[in-house]
Amino acid sequence: MSAAAAPAPRDAPTPVGTWTARVSRPGGDSAGSFHFTACGHALLTVGGIGAGSWSSLGPGGFLFRITEPVLDGQGRCVGWVDIEQHASQRGGSFTSRGTSRVYDADGRLTRTVPVEIHATRAGS
Numbered sequence: 001m002s003a004a005a006a007p008a009p010r011d012a013p014t015p016v017g018t019w020t021a022r023v024s025r026p027g028g029d030s031a032g033s034f035h036f037t038a039c040g041h042a043l044l045t046v047g048g049i050g051a052g053s054w055s056s057l058g059p060g061g062f063l064f065r066i067t068e069p070v071l072d073g074q075g076r077c078v079g080w081v082d083i084e085q086h087a088s089q090r091g092g093s094f095t096s097r098g099t100s101r102v103y104d105a106d107g108r109l110t111r112t113v114p115v116e117i118h119a120t121r122a123g124s
Helices: none
Strands: 017-025 028-036 041-046 050-056 061-071 077-090 093-104 109-121
Touching: 028 109, 041 061, 050 077, 061 093, 077 109
Parallel strands: none
Antiparallel strands: 017 028, 017 109, 028 041, 041 050, 050 061, 061 077, 077 093, 093 109
16 A cells, blocks of 8 residues: 555646545444545544555546554454545545455455445535
8 A cells, every 4th residue: 555646637636635524334324534645645534543545546536545453342453444445526525435345353354345435625
């Protein structure tokens, strides 16, 4: 996950900044917050904690991947979630779709979950 963000065309929207989101999974919706940096980092800051990267897919599109640890009640890592989303951005909002892959502590894939995210830029 070391992909750097490709430079976006001058007039193209960019995801750089903080976003509040509604994250939809088959079991229901939850709140989330993401932060994207100009140098290609992607952070999950609400609804879990995780880090990864984002890259441009051309005007109005971007891909992001974030790894979120899964902790037990004592704070031990018992697995992780690999979040991959393909986003379409229009101004101060984006919609993304993708799959989250859940792994146990030994790296075995335990399930895949389709996820859709609707987000608005914080302060918009």
